[in-house]
Amino acid sequence: MIEILLIVCAPLIGGLIYGLERKMRARMQNRQGPPLLQPFYDMWKLIDKQAFIINPYHTILGMMHFISLWMVVAFIILGENLLYVIFLHLLSSIFLILAGFSVKSIYSHIGSNRELLAILAYEPILIMLGVGFFILNGSFDISVIRENSPALASLFLLFLAFLMLIPIKLKKSPFDASEAHQEIVGGVEIEFSGVFFEFLYMAKWLEYIFIYLLLMLFAGDNILLGTGLFAIVFFLVNLVDNATARIKMSHLLKIVLGIGLTLGMCNLIGLSYV
Template sequence: MAPFLGTFVSGIDRRVRARMQRRVGPPLLQPFYDMFKLLDKRPMMVHGLHVSLGAMHFIALWVSIGIIMFGGHLLYAIFMHLLSSLFLVLAGYSVRSPFSHLGANRELLAIAAYEPVLILMAVGFYLHTGSFEVGVILSSPSALWGMPLMFLALLIILPIKLKKSPFDAPEAHQEVVGGVEVEFSGTFYEVIYMAKMTEIVFVYSLVFLFGGAFLWLGALLVIAAFLLVSGVDNASARIRIDHLVRTVYISAFVLAVLAIGGMRYV
């Protein structure tokens, strides 16, 4: 159900964005209509490897969601997520489109920026609970009070994962026409579209973990993070990819390291 849940959240996001911009906006179920519309379009395949890498991107991301939902090992989920992102980058490099190559280059730089923060976050959960298991994390006291700096670091990288301003340079439609997605079409783009919806669930599930045993707190954190990302997306302009990397390392990475250092000496 993760892709469909992500699609529903995407619909809410589009409604919120429209209200912030004083527009009526699309129907709440518009992302579902888009999904069915893609299935009706004639697929055009560049070559088999390109399509296969796109499918592997979705499957690996789906597996990472499954690991979290079934209370598995958080590091395994993060590594599967990294593998999923690399499949998409390889798909971008496998075609000749300069837009696809440029998007793949930017996506790699974005991965280099946010991935260390995700790994440090997993280490922080281990120091806080004594385990990498998601089930243990959700039965432990809230990590929000134990490592608030780590939560701030996660908030900083959320727009990168969700392709929101000011960190949407890897996908920038005005510059690289969608980046690595540009050569996918029809049913094949449907797979990428569902992967984007699944990504939403993956990102906000990490936010939910900070609630620990207090499930209501996790839900409130997800809602607050969702509104914050939507607000920043509508109130800021895109920054260059080098600024993105510099900003993440100066702010999110430093906060994550300080959080780990503080927990070691508590």
């Protein structure tokens, strides 16, 4: 029952995290910042706007992105197969990319293309993460992973690699080239408006939930450790966001793939020796 409640509320929790983050970022930049509930104000406002459509495919694909992302979050909460969750998440990203390519807008295309390249950067690391958990627990099932003791120590290198892909997924500096407001005005989301933009806006919240739920997996059955991890990583990500510029896609690929794969590799090899 509690799971159902969590699944239904997932976007709302994500919205709260997003609001907290905006507030925190403003404080780090010496500003007052928007109210905590600002994301929800934006949400209600977007419902009330006149909706524009470029073409039906574009809009429907955007919605599919949102729904499938919600599915991903639901499956994590329900404790399904981790590998399947990762692939379903890939599917949801692909919906978004297809949406971006389905309009005749150059910024949308560039954004989609960068999103594709970003997938190239983070997907192998996610798969390795899944395999790491599999080696530790003998199962891909998230419910099993949650029942076991914390995996943070044995998967520490993979954890570091995972930290690198949080900014990619959450569109934070230095790895936010796929959204890049100053270059391509938001990339994929540029042609969405009104209530249809809402889906993308809320999908961003779900992305928070997805990434932090994966993070919690490192803590296993230790809820305290999980909360601590969340707090530390949340702070760290924002700190890095405020201390770096946006780097280019080619650099992103080199850095994330180079460092992430090496770390993951070392960890997997180490695991099989122990």
